[in-house]
Amino acid sequence: TIVTDLPMDFDTDPQLQAAYDFVVVGGGTSGSVVASRLAEVPSWRVLLLESGGSATPETAVPAFSLLAMDGDNKWDYRVAPQAHAQYNFKGHSSPYPLGKGMGGSSSINLMTHVRGNKRDYDNWAHLGNLGWDYHSVLPYFRKSEDFHGKVTNDNSEFHGFGGPLSVEAQSWSTPVQDALLDGGRELGYPVIDPNGYSQIGFSALDLTTHRGIRSSASESYLRPNIYRKNLDICTHAHVTKITFDDYNRAVGVRFLRKGEKEQEVFVSREVILSAGAVNTPQILLLSGIGGRHQLHKLGIFVNADVPGVGANLQDHPTVYGLTWKIKRGMGQNLINMVDPSVFADYRLHKRGVLTSPFGLEGKAWTSLGYTVDPAWPDLEFTVFSAHPALDNGFRIADMMGFERKFFGRYFSPLFGREGFTIAPMLTRPKSRGSVTLSSSDPTEPPIIDPNFLSSSEDVDSLIDGIKFSLLLGNTSSFRDALEAEFHDQALPGCEDLPYGGDAYWGCYVRHMTASSYHPAGTCKMAVAHDPMGVVSNRLKVRGVSSIRVADASVMPVLPSGGLHAACIMIGEKAADIIKEDWGVIF
Numbered sequence: 001t002i003v004t005d006l007p008m009d010f011d012t013d014p015q016l017q018a019a020y021d022f023v024v025v026g027g028g029t030s031g032s033v034v035a036s037r038l039a040e041v042p043s044w045r046v047l048l049l050e051s052g053g054s055a056t057p058e059t060a061v062p063a064f065s066l067l068a069m070d071g072d073n074k075w076d077y078r079v080a081p082q083a084h085a086q087y088n089f090k091g092h093s094s095p096y097p098l099g100k101g102m103g104g105s106s107s108i109n110l111m112t113h114v115r116g117n118k119r120d121y122d123n124w125a126h127l128g129n130l131g132w133d134y135h136s137v138l139p140y141f142r143k144s145e146d147f148h149g150k151v152t153n154d155n156s157e158f159h160g161f162g163g164p165l166s167v168e169a170q171s172w173s174t175p176v177q178d179a180l181l182d183g184g185r186e187l188g189y190p191v192i193d194p195n196g197y198s199q200i201g202f203s204a205l206d207l208t209t210h211r212g213i214r215s216s217a218s219e220s221y222l223r224p225n226i227y228r229k230n231l232d233i234c235t236h237a238h239v240t241k242i243t244f245d246d247y248n249r250a251v252g253v254r255f256l257r258k259g260e261k262e263q264e265v266f267v268s269r270e271v272i273l274s275a276g277a278v279n280t281p282q283i284l285l286l287s288g289i290g291g292r293h294q295l296h297k298l299g300i301f302v303n304a305d306v307p308g309v310g311a312n313l314q315d316h317p318t319v320y321g322l323t324w325k326i327k328r329g330m331g332q333n334l335i336n337m338v339d340p341s342v343f344a345d346y347r348l349h350k351r352g353v354l355t356s357p358f359g360l361e362g363k364a365w366t367s368l369g370y371t372v373d374p375a376w377p378d379l380e381f382t383v384f385s386a387h388p389a390l391d392n393g394f395r396i397a398d399m400m401g402f403e404r405k406f407f408g409r410y411f412s413p414l415f416g417r418e419g420f421t422i423a424p425m426l427t428r429p430k431s432r433g434s435v436t437l438s439s440s441d442p443t444e445p446p447i448i449d450p451n452f453l454s455s456s457e458d459v460d461s462l463i464d465g466i467k468f469s470l471l472l473g474n475t476s477s478f479r480d481a482l483e484a485e486f487h488d489q490a491l492p493g494c495e496d497l498p499y500g501g502d503a504y505w506g507c508y509v510r511h512m513t514a515s516s517y518h519p520a521g522t523c524k525m526a527v528a529h530d531p532m533g534v535v536s537n538r539l540k541v542r543g544v545s546s547i548r549v550a551d552a553s554v555m556p557v558l559p560s561g562g563l564h565a566a567c568i569m570i571g572e573k574a575a576d577i578i579k580e581d582w583g584v585i586f
């Protein structure tokens, strides 16, 4: 093995007690935070149940993030066939690799640390969720962080030091990163810290790593707390259902341990659901909390008619495929990764290409079509020094879910070539989808339908995103330094349209847009009179008592960035809310 700091072995198979004060469901991003913080109260007995096992060794190495996404640390989910998007993907669908196992999605994500914009959280509060405005959540972002990025006069007040989650500036990059930042300057954009004062601009990346090793939520929050006698962590425990007393109070959690016979633990205070935006609504539905009609159809007894459970699914749509060929030696290639000296350097000094998520170089945020506030980005651009055909169609094409015939026709001219891609992502899509049950069997995957591009406004915004990408990729910074040349072959499926017009790019968007793997919003936090709300601003589930949700499901609207930092913040805030509600002084 090449790393010394392997992920923690949590598969200790502990003897469980019959009852706990709190049962946290899901040892992923938010769940790791909640469980570790609740266990700080010595008199509380806390149980964490996680369906998967410990994270596998390769998850520790940032450059292997593609392998981590493709391996044993994920659910074998797919997006339901899309009516309005993904036309060049097999069956208009694609794999949806959400994290399974300790750390959840934080063990397989790309580690970029972007919290989202001040206005995202002010908007949550504006929608009626008191206590979730930026001013109220910033202390939790800071509390979580141990920041080793660049501190300037402009950003010091926004960062935290000494928290559990290590954040470091990316230490390795290709010339594509310099070209990106120069290209931004050429277009009049500053270089910024996206978690600092302003988010409009260009940035190299801050990563959730510690000395070049992935700093997942379970590594940063649970590993240091493993000695606590009042915290039991039970892996390979797949939660199937929450049980209630006659007053709709949650009293127990049922689960399949190592796939064997169902067991139940009792809970004297609360169940906290942190199973992520796909599985949290699934568990609620299986427990009879959801829309009456859906539950009736599957023969599930209705404990509470809460139609918002599983609705309001949001995910950031991203356009994939915009690629530039570049001079050899300027971008990423797979040979770099298997050079023995590279391995040795990483093992000894934790430096070099392996410290960096494969191909990630930087991001940019713009507010091209803003209507509300020019400081609130509507598009995020991720620049990769790699492209989908880098492995000559060996694996990446299937991981992304491209239809094979299309892939060969469009991408084969790029086989064996170095290049970079710019992927525009819509920060606040208008489209809404859903998570529904496919069956009352808790081991069956739910139906995940993000309903991408069902709003035509999303298409228009992504066309703007493509145009900006072309402007950027064709700046002299990219052309002169890298000899960048856009792969301008007409896209299969859109060849009949005049190349480069709005209709052509609109067609490109519908054929090439897919997920950023950022599901959220399926147990929306909302005011009591919103019929589609699921949890209150104290994260309590409607219609029942003693259940809260703490994960990406509660987000009423997506933040303008990745979701990881926001899920950590939600976990931190949830723990304080719970402590406060139970009268714990902290």
Ligand SMILES: Cc1cc2nc3c(=O)[nH]c(=O)nc-3n(C[C@H](O)[C@H](O)[C@H](O)COP(=O)(O)OP(=O)(O)OC[C@H]3O[C@@H](n4cnc5c(N)ncnc54)[C@H](O)[C@@H]3O)c2cc1C
Pocket (backbone or CB within 6 Å): 025, 026, 027, 028, 029, 030, 031, 049, 050, 051, 052, 069, 097, 098, 099, 100, 101, 102, 103, 104, 105, 106, 108, 109, 110, 111, 112, 113, 114, 237, 238, 239, 240, 274, 275, 276, 277, 279, 280, 283, 516, 517, 518, 519, 550, 551, 552, 553, 561, 562, 563, 564, 565, 567
């Ligand atoms: C491939 C990928 C790349 C990403 N890249 C980035 C990035 O670079 N930056 C960023 O900010 N965000 C990124 N994200 C998004 C971000 O990581 C996630 O949105 C966030 O971590 C989700 O946190 P969560 O707590 O809601 O759920 P998760 O972290 O997914 O945790 C849910 C946990 O619950 C467990 N669980 C589910 N069902 C059950 C059950 N029935 N019983 C017991 N346990 C159960 C799961 O196994 C999992 O461990 C990425 C996501 C993915 C998937």
